[in-house]
Amino acid sequence: MNAMTEPVAPSAPILEVRGLQVGLPSDADRPHAIEHLDLRLDAGRTLCIVGESGSGKSVLATTVMGLMAKGLTLSAGDVVLAGETLVDQGRFISDKRLRQLRGTGMGMVFQEPMTALNPVLSCGEQVDELLRTHTDWNAAQRKARILEIFERVRLPDPARIFASYPHQLSGGQRQRIVIAMAIILKPRLLICDEPTTALDVTTQAEILKLIAELQAEQGSAVLFITHDMGVVAEIADEVMVMHRGQLVEQGACAQVLHHPREAYTRMLLDAVPGMTPPPARTLPGGPALITGTGVGKVYTRRDWMGRTKHNTALQDASVAVHRGETVGVVGESGSGKSTFARCMIRLIEPSEGSILWGDAPVHALPEGRLRPLRSRVQVVFQDPNRSLNPRRTVGSSMVEGAMNFGMDKLHAHRTAEELMDRIQLPRTALERYPHQFSGGQRQRLAIARAIACQPQVLVADEAVSALDVSVQAQILDLLREIQRDLGLGILFITHDLRVAAQLCDRVIVMSQSRIVEQGATGRVFNAPENDYTRRLLAAAPRAELAGQPVPTGA
Template sequence: MRTLLSIEGLTVALPPGADRPHALEEVSLELKANEILCIVGESGSGKSMMAGAVLGLLPEGVRATAGKILLEGENLLTLSDADMRRIRGARIGIIFQEPMTALNPLRTIGDQIAEMFRIHTNLNRAEIARRVTTLLKDVHLPDPEGVQRAYPHELSGGQRQRAMIAMALALEPRVLIADEPTTALDVTTQAQILKLIRELQERKGTAVLFITHDFGVVAEIADRVAVMQRGRLVEVGSAEDVLDRPEHPYTKALIAAVPPLAPPPPQDVAAEPILRIEHVSKTYRKGGLIARSRRVTHAVQDVSLNLPRGGTLGIVGESGSGKSTLARCIVRLLDPDSGSICLGDTDLAALSRRAMREQTRHIQMVFQDPFASLNPRRRAGELVAQGPIIHGEPPARALAKAKEMFALVGLDPDATERYPHEFSGGQRQRIGLARALALEPQVLVADEPVSALDVSVQAQVLRLLADLRSRLGLSMVFITHDLRVAAQICDRIAVMQGGVVVEEGWTAEVFGAPRHSYTQALLASVPGRDWVPPVQADALLAVS
């Protein structure tokens, strides 16, 4: 196969004061026609910086200081901004991770795709309209005419990503760069997008540079794999060689952190429930005075579940299934419309706001985005001490307890003086755990607590949760859309679809022999579901 893109000895310097001198150091890589090359590594490994260098879109203060980037023999590093604008879109397409931030919210989808033709071709309006419709059909969007008239916020996440792919492929570029294009998507939508990229790549002969940190995605789509660590290329090879016979210690460590889809055997968990959710419903009503403009969403419908004392109940499903709404009802961030939520003998749903405040010491929540849930103006120790102080502990004792909690979750107790922005994403998630555990709760509700983390950090947090459950006797409600994670951390699984629990049971039974068609579809959509990581750190994720 002919080489379309060649990176030779590329070095990219970071500005003074960065955590290291270079974002990329002497990186050499080839991308051939009609292949998908996956670039994998943790945050900060240089994956996205490589894409930015190829596209001529490096951040301010960051520049290439050595090497070449050859697109069919032409060195992109020597081109002007005007020349690069002609190449972007026409010869190199880009699919971004978050289409909502990449699409203009004030312009229709059709107009934004048509702009590619208006800028780069001399086609008339009628021919552009025809091509836009054809592109939207190619990416399997329903009602292409309606989608053209829609604004980004009127489409689902998967539909927006398909529109981005249509835009990237508009001018049939020889090279397509996909930067984490499925990270924020549900498992079924993710499977559809991966299938679509593979299908379009095979049909048009496009070379795809696919950036990801998800080894399941790599197993599903890659022809070759390149592994990056702190700006250096540490391993390159065929997908089969890298995934099944990794050589570099870093690659082995990453693969060891991938949770297997097969759950461990059921654990001995007390039959006595500590939390009983009975016939809980929650409906959202939006709209105004005109009846036809009102929208009613039955987010949670007649849900009944039990959390055994000392156990972990996983709640899985796609976005919009009602998982997070149920979690917020459990801790009374939302008031359910009906039903009861009993913690021991206390019905939390029936309590006043003041009475519920006292119960919060017994049931705490850990959120998906620790940075958004931590006050950036308060020191980490103050944030952890805040709960005990509210519940009557003297400030000095609460701050001392914050240090104890830091040690418990594997952080340096002296780090309590630092601010949230001075920690990594995994460390901030540990601070969120420390804050929740400071009140010594009986139940921990974790809402997607590892979905934003790299695979190795994710493994550390899961190991920590399993350890804390064992040592403290915690009971957990664990909300996730990642079935690999659910398989390893949860004793029981409840599958939600459209606000309804469609299947519930022991994790090993539900995953081993799913009864409901929706559960079957979720499991069938897990990327790389047939790949079994050869390097397994079972002790890392084993539930005590």
Template sequence: MRDFDFKTAAPSAAGPATTVLAVNNLTISLPAGADRPHAIRHASLDVRQGEIVCLLGESGSGKSVIAQAVMGLLPASLKAVDGGIELLGEDVLTASPDRIRQLRGEKMAMVFQEPMTALNPIMTCGAQVDEMLAQHSRAGVGERRRRILEIFAHVRLPEPERIYASYPHQLSGGQRQRIVIAMALILKPLLLICDEPTTALDVTTQAEILKLIRELQTESGTAVLFITHDFGVVAEIADRVVVLRLGDMVEQGAKLQVLQQPREPYTRMLLAAVPALVPRTRPPVEKAYPLLDARGIGKTYVTGSWPGRKREVRAASDVSLTVHPGETVGIVGESGSGKSTVARCVARLIEPTAGDIFAGGRSVAKARGRALYPFRRGVQVVFQDPYRSLDPRQTVGASIVEGPLNFGVPYAQAWRRAEELMTLVRLRPDALNRYPSEFSGGQRQRISIARALACEPQVLIADEAVSALDVSVQAQILELLDDIQQRLRIGILFITHDLRVASQICDRVIVMRRGAIVEEGAIQDVFLSPRHEYTRALLAAAPGRGFAFGAA
């Protein structure tokens, strides 16, 4: 197929925009024993030049399967049994592997949901982007490096030279996601597929990325298939919306029609679950004693090994916080602000370089070995990236019961509790015998939450615990956490970049920037009357701010 030139195919006043992607009556089967026969059934959609089509639906609805099929990345267990996919008129499903590899990068690119699965852990970030440029362009080494540093700066990565030489594990989750976005954008593809590309990003960076995608469309007429569960993002960026449920298309249309005048009950249910940015009224918390008390926490990393080349990076500086029974304390801020570093210090997963941590009135900052056992059971963590926190060689059941078994709970009792927790997080108990790779990203996050709750902790540290969940499951998980908190009087330290979620679950909120606290207080005071300009900037950047979801 010849190279396609949008300049010669630009829409005129007399004709419609060019169809870049056409999915026609696509049906993809699931392997025997799955919970339904088809991942996708009779799906049809098109994405035109300069248009953003958003795929909406709950976890497991088939959104990512469509993206994988377009990119030629379907796993061997999934088969396209009917229909077709055309990229600028060329049948993708019948294209040879060599042709598909040629199309990737040059004609179509994809931003994946989980950056750690998309990035090579033993290559620097610069080398990984350079590999794509070297494969698809004739630019020299110096020119490629210049273009990479330029795109790193464009997606708001700090210190592009340092990021270029860094490995993925040396970056925050949001920074890794921006590397993946930069890799997809650098060749200016005709079709860009975004599979939850802003899930790990704070609101200000999210706004920049959405703006960047719009700019790419303006410059090159790029077509975008955008998969997301964030209705705020949909309100900001979509031209048209397609709603999926369990592999079936239930509704599609223009953005305003679907979001403000939905026809289907399922769409209305999703919209009703979108959390409001205005904080909800929560009962007052009795602050008799703190379950967790961190004082003056600091964390400094030293990079480089040669004298004169060592460099100190202050990830956190003089951070103090307390969590009381029945209280949820939120930490918000941009990627790299130190939120997760503070959480890991407080959980004793990394050693703080300054400060002290008290649990149950006793200092645990210097505790080691068995002395930490009570603290380990009493403070549990739900991590940001479930694919990294779940052992791919263990069934999810084995992962959930592992903690209780280590603390002496009998196996039968631990397994019964695991079955109860699977039901609570809206998964079938018989799925305990499956492996993490057999679940979607949102389902894996629910499993991680169940695993943390299995030890019946006094304090739960949730590091972006609901960032990968669709709004309906997110609402249920927040309700579940609230119910557990009320019944067990646990404290929750809730790290999030989603201000809507923070407004619904937090009693108090801490705003961090560059490792330091810039503002803290009751959620109503901070969100409704922010004092610091940085807090005001975060709230102003929230996607879909002021959009009336479901309004008639």
């Protein structure tokens, strides 16, 4: 293997940061993304960094990797990796040396895999490119190693994944590809920026176990950025809390999670949803607002020899959502939950079954006849950038949606202003563009845009999974408030069982394209009947944070 760093003495830190300061552009809300930050991370240790969006967590990670975003300026500080200086008094070493160290000395798992993967190369080719750059292995050795690492990160049918392109995989599978690329050369430092955000709880457990194995084999250090306090409780040796670029609190995991010294840390912990569902609500009842019966989806394609192949993505799935009710759909990546949701809202055409929006059958309607009905069912995606046009002000995007379904311009503008009040943003912000808002604010705007169309049903597809815990709590409160005031039905797709426990009245559990269990949330969480449901719940991080004991080894 080429360009590998030499072993360091056990007493020397793998990563040391001293007095790091990173400046923001002149039009930002504060002068610095990071202010005079110090940290030390030893071999075999895991440091978890938590904090709200904009706290500087990701800026720290990309600065260590030498991948600072445009507009940021490195003004002071030193960064040392395994005894080798990467940043000296605010200056990076050569780009050539940094490229040599990425993959061998340090690896990074990014939050959004589609920004880390090349859409025109197969997944196998992309990992092979990394091995060609950093090793002298022949093609057979490289492929064998890639298939081995694909299997270790629980990718199904590694040979098929090797030949697949990123768009042909689920979000969770794409994230596992990025993780495989980061760990395949066993780097001394592994930086993980929200690496399990897109993963279901069982895959998350396997990935965390894999990272722990890497530490044991190689003595690697892990810098782990996350908003999931359950994950923090399971894996962290130390916890660092950041706010607006400054270190707020740092200490051993048990001390920070159970005896926080600072009010900001306590606020973050208080925002974490629990795994115990609240008492069942009294619901308005009445006829279903959206109904699916026996819905299925089969994809058909031809291989290079002309043979027809069928892939069953969804089988015999049924659901009914009533006024004022939230129905959650949970399951592992690839279980069929997003396919189910997209069939229900006719973003994809079902292969079988019936779908009603109110009393209108829509499963076989052509788009021309379906379009006037689309105001009844609106969607909030995981990424709000899919709902907001970056070239238009958020006000024009909001007004456009309402006017498309018959609302006059004056009424649409008034509705947009009232919705800004509801989502607690100033009305003047209607003239701003999406990039001028934080991630949590953009998600609130995406919800407001959907509500502007006056729907009966809101479909939320992983709408809070990418948000930090305090912003997540705000979005969940907003959804509850809107539902209470407008009587909306909500179909909520999520892999976060804690969120499902707190928000959903009923839960549908899916596995391998089928519904395996459904019922009232309290019953499913407290007395699951299906073995798969029990395994899913058992895999969720169970650490309670309000004075409960931290699991052994945390």
